[in-house]
Amino acid sequence: MEELPSITVSQREQFLVENDVFGLYSYFDASDIATKEFLVGIQRDNQMDYLMNGLRQLGPSFASLDANRPWICYWILHSIALLGESVDNDLEKNAIDFLGRCQGSDGGFGGGPGQLPHLATSYAAVNALVTLGGDRALSSINRVNMSSFLRRMKDSNGGFRMHDMGEMDVRACYTAISIASILNIMDDELTRGLGDYILSCQTYEGGIGGEPGSEAHGGYTYCGLATMILINEVDRLNLDSLMNWVVHRQGIEMGFQGRTNKLVDGCYSFWQAAPCVLLQRYFLTHDLELHGSSSHVSQGTDEAHTEHDHDDEDDHEESDEDDSDDDSDEVSGNVHVHHTSTYINRRVQPFSDSLGLQRYVLLCSKIHEGGFRDKPSKPRDFYHTCYCLSGLSVAQHACSKDEDTPPLTRDIFGGYANHLEPVHLLHNVVMDQYNEAIEFYHRAAA
Ligand SMILES: CC(C)=CCC/C(C)=C/CC/C(C)=C/COP(=O)(O)OP(=O)(O)O
Numbered sequence: 001m002e003e004l005p006s007i008t009v010s011q012r013e014q015f016l017v018e019n020d021v022f023g024l025y026s027y028f029d030a031s032d033i034a035t036k037e038f039l040v041g042i043q044r045d046n047q048m049d050y051l052m053n054g055l056r057q058l059g060p061s062f063a064s065l066d067a068n069r070p071w072i073c074y075w076i077l078h079s080i081a082l083l084g085e086s087v088d089n090d091l092e093k094n095a096i097d098f099l100g101r102c103q104g105s106d107g108g109f110g111g112g113p114g115q116l117p118h119l120a121t122s123y124a125a126v127n128a129l130v131t132l133g134g135d136r137a138l139s140s141i142n143r144v145n146m147s148s149f150l151r152r153m154k155d156s157n158g159g160f161r162m163h164d165m166g167e168m169d170v171r172a173c174y175t176a177i178s179i180a181s182i183l184n185i186m187d188d189e190l191t192r193g194l195g196d197y198i199l200s201c202q203t204y205e206g207g208i209g210g211e212p213g214s215e216a217h218g219g220y221t222y223c224g225l226a227t228m229i230l231i232n233e234v235d236r237l238n239l240d241s242l243m244n245w246v247v248h249r250q251g252i253e254m255g256f257q258g259r260t261n262k263l264v265d266g267c268y269s270f271w272q273a274a275p276c277v278l279l280q281r282y283f284l285t286h287d288l289e290l291h292g293s294s295s296h297v298s299q300g301t302d303e304a305h306t307e308h309d310h311d312d313e314d315d316h317e318e319s320d321e322d323d324s325d326d327d328s329d330e331v332s333g334n335v336h337v338h339h340t341s342t343y344i345n346r347r348v349q350p351f352s353d354s355l356g357l358q359r360y361v362l363l364c365s366k367i368h369e370g371g372f373r374d375k376p377s378k379p380r381d382f383y384h385t386c387y388c389l390s391g392l393s394v395a396q397h398a399c400s401k402d403e404d405t406p407p408l409t410r411d412i413f414g415g416y417a418n419h420l421e422p423v424h425l426l427h428n429v430v431m432d433q434y435n436e437a438i439e440f441y442h443r444a445a446a
């Protein structure tokens with residue numbers, strides 16, 4: 001009898017995931033239009049119920065996240081903001097009061113009241129307060145103390161430690177610099193030697209690892225790239241190999257994996273897609289050629305255009321010449337009028353398959369009852385809900401030259417009813433809240 005080839009544990013896991021994913025895609029493809037509409041819809045009401053319940057009350061199973069409470073606030077509040085919603089006054093006040101109790105008297109935020117200040121929870125608290133917006137939330141951050149906390153976390157080799165005597169890695173560098181940038185407390189002392197440290201974490205594969213010598217990983221690649229852009233040293237990285245590495249992390253499932261030969265996971269829809277779009281926009285603004293392509297900008301015309309519909313989802317190669325002017329959204333029944341003249345020449349060819357990514361998030365990560373998950377066999381959680389929605393927003397806006405250019409209906413899998421707020425790619429807060437914070441902390445420093 002012929003011997004069956006044996007497969008490794010990793011191959012078996014990959015096979016099972018592909019089976020789940022392609023099972024869902026086949027089911028979708030064979031469904032009638034009403035079922036398809038349901039399957040691709042975000043189900044905003046269910047998402048809001050899931051998120052609001054989490055903000056009000058968490059069960060005992062969340063005890064293990066006791067040192068991550070500002071993260072839970074950020075994951076939920078940011079998800080709500082992405083959906084274009086906000087919380088009522090009572091919840092807002094409770095969240096600000098709670099985060100205030102996490103703020104240490106010497107600066108920074110801990111994982112809960114009385115806990116040691118930590119860069120990751122400081123980043124989460126700052127982003128949560130920026131997302132809430134308004135003077136009360138924004139003024140609750142003690143910028144002077146935060147500035148001295150960041151200085152205490154700075155190491156003489158250029159990097160940052162996560163907390164007093166804690167580990168040094170690219171996450172710590174990113175969270176410190178993201179906070180310093182948004183609060184307008186950046187200076188030479190914080191950036192000294194930092195570019196050298198991040199550079200030492202770019203690996204032979206092209207991606208960035210957590211610390212020198214570690215394997216390239218999507219989470220750290222996002223952190224490292226965003227840090228280098230924020231400190232104006234991005235051109236020191238090998239951007240061609242970084243780009244090459246990150247685009248190849250999108251697999252046949254259409255979602256991204258975090259590192260070579262690992263499984264697809266919905267959260268990398270943000271960690272890997274954001275670098276793709278950041279690099280795409282960097283190459284565009286610096287007029288650089290990549291892999292033989294001379295231009296990534298759409299050369300649209302201002303003529304009357306034909307309507308695009310749901311079928312465009314599979315039409316990735318379609319010319320940009322016929323971008324719709326009056327896109328009607330067949331799935332939702334809503335009509336959204338785009339004014340083509342406002343974004344002539346403002347569309348780009350995304351480096352990754354942005355519609356395929358949205359397809360993975362909506363058909364494989366979304367839970368119809370609310371929440372998002374890593375992959376079909378996993379349960380939902382707030383972390384994956386935040387980063388699947390963030391990734392969905394990034395993918396929806398991937399064809400836009402900048403955050404202010406609205407996507408066309410054909411750029412949004414499921415149509416405009418699924419449209420999410422655009423995020424600032426370097427901080428992952430929604431653009432309106434980012435703009436408000438930048439103005440507020442500009443005035444505060446004056
Ligand atoms: C702003 C901030 C704090 C960013 C954090 C970035 C981030 C997500 C880092 C990932 C950390 C890591 C090594 C995960 C691997 O987990 P795994 O081995 O379970 O997953 P994998 O198989 O997908 O690699």
Ligand SMILES: [Zn+2]
Nearest residue numbers: 265266267374
């Ligand atoms: Zn994940």
